[in-house]
Amino acid sequence: MSIDTPLNDLLRIQYPILLAAMDVVADAKLTRAVSAAGGFGILGAGYGDADWLGRELALLEDARDLPPLPFGIGFITWSLANQPQLLEQALAAKPAAVWLSFGDPAPFVEQIKKANALVICQVQTEAMAQDAVMKGADIIVAQGSEAGGHGVSRSSMTLVPAVVDAVGHKVPVVMAGGVADGRGLAAALMLGAQGVVLGTRFYACQEAAGHPDAKARIVAASGDDTTRSIVFDVSRNNVWPAPYTGRCLINDHSRKWAGREMELMRHRHEEGERYLAARSNGDFNTAAVIAGEAVGLIRDVPTAKEIIQRIMADANQLLDGASRIGSLRSSATHSADAKSISIGA
Amino acid sequence: MSIDTPLNDLLRIQYPILLAAMDVVADAKLTRAVSAAGGFGILGAGYGDADWLGRELALLEDARDLPPLPFGIGFITWSLANQPQLLEQALAAKPAAVWLSFGDPAPFVEQIKKANALVICQVQTEAMAQDAVMKGADIIVAQGSEAGGHGVSRSSMTLVPAVVDAVGHKVPVVMAGGVADGRGLAAALMLGAQGVVLGTRFYACQEAAGHPDAKARIVAASGDDTTRSIVFDVSRNNVWPAPYTGRCLINDHSRKWAGREMELMRHRHEEGERYLAARSNGDFNTAAVIAGEAVGLIRDVPTAKEIIQRIMADANQLLDGASRIGSLRSSATHSADAKSISIGA
Numbered sequence: 177m178s179i180d181t182p183l184n185d186l187l188r189i190q191y192p193i194l195l196a197a198m199d200v201v202a203d204a205k206l207t208r209a210v211s212a213a214g215g216f217g218i219l220g221a222g223y224g225d226a227d228w229l230g231r232e233l234a235l236l237e238d239a240r241d242l243p244p245l246p247f248g249i250g251f252i253t254w255s256l257a258n259q260p261q262l263l264e265q266a267l268a269a270k271p272a273a274v275w276l277s278f279g280d281p282a283p284f285v286e287q288i289k290k291a292n293a294l295v296i297c298q299v300q301t302e303a304m305a306q307d308a309v310m311k312g313a314d315i316i317v318a319q320g321s322e323a324g325g326h327g328v329s330r331s332s333m334t335l336v337p338a339v340v341d342a343v344g345h346k347v348p349v350v351m352a353g354g355v356a357d358g359r360g361l362a363a364a365l366m367l368g369a370q371g372v373v374l375g376t377r378f379y380a381c382q383e384a385a386g387h388p389d390a391k392a393r394i395v396a397a398s399g400d401d402t403t404r405s406i407v408f409d410v411s412r413n414n415v416w417p418a419p420y421t422g423r424c425l426i427n428d429h430s431r432k433w434a435g436r437e438m439e440l441m442r443h444r445h446e447e448g449e450r451y452l453a454a455r456s457n458g459d460f461n462t463a464a465v466i467a468g469e470a471v472g473l474i475r476d477v478p479t480a481k482e483i484i485q486r487i488m489a490d491a492n493q494l495l496d497g498a499s500r501i502g503s504l505r506s507s508a509t510h511s512a513d514a515k516s517i518s519i520g521a
Numbered sequence: 522m523s524i525d526t527p528l529n530d531l532l533r534i535q536y537p538i539l540l541a542a543m544d545v546v547a548d549a550k551l552t553r554a555v556s557a558a559g560g561f562g563i564l565g566a567g568y569g570d571a572d573w574l575g576r577e578l579a580l581l582e583d584a585r586d587l588p589p590l591p592f593g594i595g596f597i598t599w600s601l602a603n604q605p606q607l608l609e610q611a612l613a614a615k616p617a618a619v620w621l622s623f624g625d626p627a628p629f630v631e632q633i634k635k636a637n638a639l640v641i642c643q644v645q646t647e648a649m650a651q652d653a654v655m656k657g658a659d660i661i662v663a664q665g666s667e668a669g670g671h672g673v674s675r676s677s678m679t680l681v682p683a684v685v686d687a688v689g690h691k692v693p694v695v696m697a698g699g700v701a702d703g704r705g706l707a708a709a710l711m712l713g714a715q716g717v718v719l720g721t722r723f724y725a726c727q728e729a730a731g732h733p734d735a736k737a738r739i740v741a742a743s744g745d746d747t748t749r750s751i752v753f754d755v756s757r758n759n760v761w762p763a764p765y766t767g768r769c770l771i772n773d774h775s776r777k778w779a780g781r782e783m784e785l786m787r788h789r790h791e792e793g794e795r796y797l798a799a800r801s802n803g804d805f806n807t808a809a810v811i812a813g814e815a816v817g818l819i820r821d822v823p824t825a826k827e828i829i830q831r832i833m834a835d836a837n838q839l840l841d842g843a844s845r846i847g848s849l850r851s852s853a854t855h856s857a858d859a860k861s862i863s864i865g866a
Binding site for chain 1: 646647648665666667674675676677678679680682683686698699700701702704705707708709710711712713743744745749813814815817818839840841842843844845846
């Protein structure tokens, strides 16, 4: 007999761990590694580049296992709206799900469902969650502002239970933002989520399509070393509409321009050239390493499989021990001289 | 035999639930109600008003139970530094702990310890946690930006486990910010915290010294309805140094001035008068209701005892069920036709 969350059943996965659809970083190699390890890989099609998408989908197809591994394809919704033909290209690869984040999912839901794929909508507020479910989302990812890359201001700790209260009776809710280890997965389950999305943790993994120095900076950073701003977007001439900002590691460039975004706009031609050159050269004193607050919990660059196995082992140990905390704490009235077992430090 | 966290032992409490030292709102009545219900009440001495403090301490003394209920007294550290004589007044009331938040605790640690009281330091970053422990903190409260009132930008979900990793081998770590129900307590324990601090949840309780309309607005608000800014501080001519900002419910006044703080500074005389009048009149279209993101999880105004009992019952139910999720999920390889128990929607 097995216990599975509806999420596991829906996505036909063993472990409730999803790969965040990180633009470019979540390529075919990483997507496949996460799915092969029992999680749910999601290709990061991001803004949508037909050539990149075609190449990565072909790689996924070449590596296709029997039975096929489930995987998803993720888009930035407002960008997909500018080139909707990419959705047909994506659906032809028979993904188990399409991930839509940052924008109105309505124009795409019917087409995705007709292709027998699930609609995963990532949302950042309670209102967006209700809207997405009304429009047909099958799975809601509640993304806290801890997350790396674009997002809004609500934090996972309150967003997740509030979204569960609002739409959890209709669809599974998954937590994104701030999770990098088994503690985060266990906490997410306590908050009512049925799984977690990992971005930064999978960025700092062997199979991710990221620069080695970017991965090394994630490993070295403390959780105090990230900032949410529009500096990196202004610098690459890629300004998003409010309410979206992006979280990155603090570096020389973000320190220089933090709070001076209007001035940066005026210098965006020379700063933009400098920024793009830095991106090409892997100079992360200027180019941003897009990463979330969970960097403080990341200390190595293992394989995707090691990450998933470690998280599951740690979460299971916490969950197994939890009932002992709970039942005994509830029945025991504190007595200073009772025999006492410390569960803390 | 009882299982207790070191936190429960240190504070001599039954339940690991602390009252946030909310300036003025956490008065003697609320402090005593929380302690009498098995939690740890902390008087919100805030900026420090000797008359208010004397009156509330006398009320606590009058109501003193036998054996005495443990309680704490909380200060805004940088404000206490301007009138350090208040600490002597506080220690004379024999609190079990003094809570220091927002500033350097070093000048006060020795005096507090000499009075046989514990030093609770609330911190907002990993660096502050390490600094506070080095200076003698006995308990660290890691406050995420979800919290109502003043704070910084790190979120509980990543701040708490990172602070546990940094100082948890030396002192108990408690989670503040984003907790209003049993799910939050269970999640905090999974993250390695030994307890939680509740602010907004205890604001919307019968015994809290808050305006009934403020409590009603907390009940009505969704978690999307708060904002972290300096508008309310500029309006009351109470500007804090960076990195501190404050979270409040969004209202007409905050909507009007959001992003226009420099302009508000220029109008601060007339706007300040209008703001103070609104505070006196309980006009919360202008005056801020200081509250955290957890408002979205708050739907009533019960007693402090009901809040604590409900949280403990819900957390215990979650913790009791957790081992069943954990052990079975870890051993079960997903099989589509296996008999399946849904733990989700």
